[in-house]
Amino acid sequence: MAATPEEFLGQQGFLARLEPPSPSLFLDLPPTPRDDDGHSSFDDMVLPYISRLLMEEGTEDHLFYLYPNHPAVLRAQQPFAQILVDLADSASASGSTSSPSSSSDATASTTPSTATASASASASPDDAPVQISRPPYTDVNGHASASPDNHSPGLLNGDEMAKRPSSDLFNHLLPRDEDMLNLAFLKGMEEASKFLPPDITLSINEGTVVGGGNAVSLNNKKRAALALEPDVGRPSKLMMPEQEERKMFDEMMFQEHEICMKGTQNLTAAVDGEPGKNSRKNGRSRKAVDDSEMVDLHTLLLNCAQALSTDNRQSAIELLKRIRQHSSPKGDAGQRLAHYFANGLEARLAGRGSELYQSLLLSRISVADFLKANQLYMAACCCKKVAYIFADKTICNAVAGKRRLHIVDYGLNQGLQWPGLLRMLAAREGGPPEVRITGIDLPQPGFHGAYHIEETGHRLSNFARVFGVPFKFRGIPAKRETVRPEDLNIDRDEVLVVISLCHFRHLMDESLGFDGPSPRDQVLNNIRKMRPDVFIHGIMNGSYGATSFLTRFREALFHYSAQFDLLDTTAPRDNEGRLLLERDIFGRSCLNVLACEGADRVERPETYKQWQLRNHRAGLRQLPLNPVVVKLVLDKVKDNYHRNFVVDADQRWLLHRWKGRVLYAWSSWIAADAT
Known part of the structure; x- marks a missing residue:
């Protein structure tokens, strides 16, 4: 018969050395109250239970305080501590070739096989130094930090895929519980990092790790927390991002035209002086491997999608190996496109598309990064400029001679399109009208989902006040x-304008089988x-909103080939705004189109002819197009942007084309029975 815990401890002589005898940690807690008849209502039982749970929060620290270094505890810790030593040794060995200043490079070289171990080893601050960074995805310098191809569970980069046998690669792509924990850990790090100053490197290296016969100190968590206390109460560092964002918003609102035109000129000069400019062709990248082989990434991507559509996983894995070997987020247009499409194909192969896309939504783009990407796109591509001119002129014509204007905006886009209109209305002969904007936008995840909408309202109100426009x-x-x-x-006494600039593509359509009208038709x-x-x-x-995966893939490939080629022609390859735009906007859209299905697939565009019907x-x-507005737009594009627009x-x-392919379209409408 197996010995009881008391008998085992007695045989080892542990009970004789316990001073004092271990008291129950629950003796100080009040008993759960009961009625005299022995029956209690549900509420009467739940509330005392919650109270007891709250009082038990210090249980772990209480145990550590009673027996901080008891031999029985130390002996039980020995095998686990040895595991931590091995992990620390392997981590130090892998990072010994890089200096502290090149930590981002070391992060970039981490493979998925070591990512799991690193996440596990860093889960406790007592184990190893922890670098808190923003997961997931590649950083703007091209290094990976918990990116879909490097750290995200279930995805492999090109080097790792090339080294793994196909069967091992397929097994790695299967969902596992530990991958879920790693993803949750990375999310937690990202959320926690929001409360730290942006330039802090949180290195927790306190305490001793077991080596030989020594054990890990159980009080390292307290010392690590105390080590962080001097940084508490320094709000000036935390205010820096907000001050930077406010400055960038002010510049975009008050000097949008000047910044856009200057940015276009700077991009043109940078591209003209960039090495290898003449070798740029189009998004259909062919890379020389040796004298006898040329790699057509478009063909490889199409073949891989074909293999996935027929559930030929072995062939898809082999094709992904080749794509990863020749794609890069910092290469030419075709290599960048292949990199982000490979992310989507890998996520689909692993069955993790929806999970990864949701994690990207939770790791929201910072306002500063959004503004940098928006500024780059405004300078490189004329589509937003054309949209703003078309909308502003159409609204001014509608409100001519009227004193009150109400704009219903589906999708605020940080309100960046409205300063130009407010400036035009302020300069109107006879004074500006009263302007009321109702902004409809999706709430963000978190406790204060409407914060971004409220901030947009504050910025627009301040801008209107500066120009003397009555505004609500x-x-x-x-x-x-x-x-x-x-x-x-x-x-009805107001001029009512409803506007949506490229936001309705996120509405669900009939393919999901709604009983009544689809959300698209409801709007x-x-x-x-x-x-x-x-x-x-x-x-x-x-x-690329089609239900069929293969059809959707082909159309998405054609569309994003034009987008990446557009940027490769008009912007330098090392431009920070371009890297942010491709990673955070195009990259996550590609992931959603290729790896998500059903209601999780939110990218559902249609052609302008389909929207017309x-x-x-x-x-x-x-309504017919205003020829004056059309001429104004044509002159603006011809004088300031690339000839391929x-x-x-x-x-x-009104159609916007790049090398003949229609990317955007604008029109104006009224109710059919309106006079």
């Missing part, structure tokens, strides 16, 4: 299809019921 703002954090006309306080029906003076509709033109079915009537009109849509 109201934010509605909600799904677009749930907002009804009666929620908007529409006043259009609500707009018709509002009876606006003008509805300005801007769309991203694309056919949908708008007509919803009871909307298209073309703006023309088709079926009352």
Whole structure:
């Protein structure tokens, strides 16, 4: 018969050496109250139970205090401490060739096989130094920090895929519980890092690790916490990002045109002087491997997608190895495209697309990074400039001679499109009208989901005050299809303008099998019921919203090939804003298109002809394009942007093309029965 714990400890002589006898940690807790009849209601039992849980929070520290270095405890810790020593030795060996200043390079060289071990070893601050960084994805210098191809569970980079046998690679791609824990740990680090100053390197290296017969000190957590206390109470460091963001917003709002034109000139000069400029061709990258082989990344990507669509995993894995060997987030247009498409294909192969995409949404893009990416795109591509000019001129024509204007904006985009309109209205002859903007946007994850909407309202209010425009703002954090006309306080004495610039592609369509109208049709029906003076509709033109994966993949490949080629032609390859744009905007969109299905797939664009039919079915009537506005846009694009940008009109849509491919389109509508 097995010995009881008391008998075992008695045989080892432990009980004789216990001073004092271990008291129960729960003796000081009050007993759970009971009724005299022995019956208690559910509430009467739950509340005391919660109270007891709260009082037991210090149980671990109490145990450590009673027996900090008891031989029985130390002996039980021995095998676990030895594991930590081995992990620390392997980590130091792998990082011995890099200096402390090149920690990002060391992070970039970490493979998925070591990422799990590193995450596990760093899970406790007593074990090894912890570098708190922003997961997941490649940083702007091209190094990976918990990126889908380096650290994200279930994904492999090109070097690792080339070294692994196919069977081992496939086994690695299978979902595992420890991968879920690693992803949760990385999320936790990212969330915790938001409360630290941006330039701090949190290195926790306190305490002793077991070596020979010595044990880890159990009080290292307290010492590590005390070591951090001097940094507490220094809000000036925490305020730096907010001050930088405020400065960037002010520059974009007050000097948007000047910054955009200067940025375009700087990009042109940088691209003209960049080595290898003449070797740039298009997004269809062919890379020489040796004298006898040329790699066509587009063909490899299409073949890999074909293998995935037929569930030929072995072939897909082999093709992904080759794609990873020749793709790069800092290469030419084709290599960058292949890098992000490979991320999506790997996530689909591993069955982790929705999980990874949700983790990216939780690791929201910082406002500073968003502004840098937006500024780069405004300078490199004329699509946003064309959209703002078209919208502003259309609104000014609608409000001409009127004193009150109400704008319902589906998708605020940080409010960056409205300073130009407010400036134009302020300079209007006879004075500006009263302006009211109702911003409808999705709430962000977290406790204060409407914070970004409120901040946008504050910035616009301050800007309008500077230019003397009477202004009111109201934010509605909600799904677009749930907002009804009666929620908007529409006043028929106001000029009502409804606008959406490329946001309706995120609405669900009929492919999900809704009982009634799809969210896409619900929004259009609500707009018709509002009876606006003008509805300005801007769309991203694309056919990669199809249900079939292979069809969707081909269309996405054509669309994003044009986008990456556009940037490769107009922006230097090492530009920080370009790297941010490709990683945080295009990269995560590619992941969603290729690796997600059902309601998790939110990127669902349609062509302008499909939207035209949908708008007509919803009871909307298209307005003709204003020739004055069209000429203004054409002159702006011709004078300031690359010659491969073309703006023309088709079926009352203003089209934006790159090398003949339609990327964006804009139009204006009213209710079909409006006079």
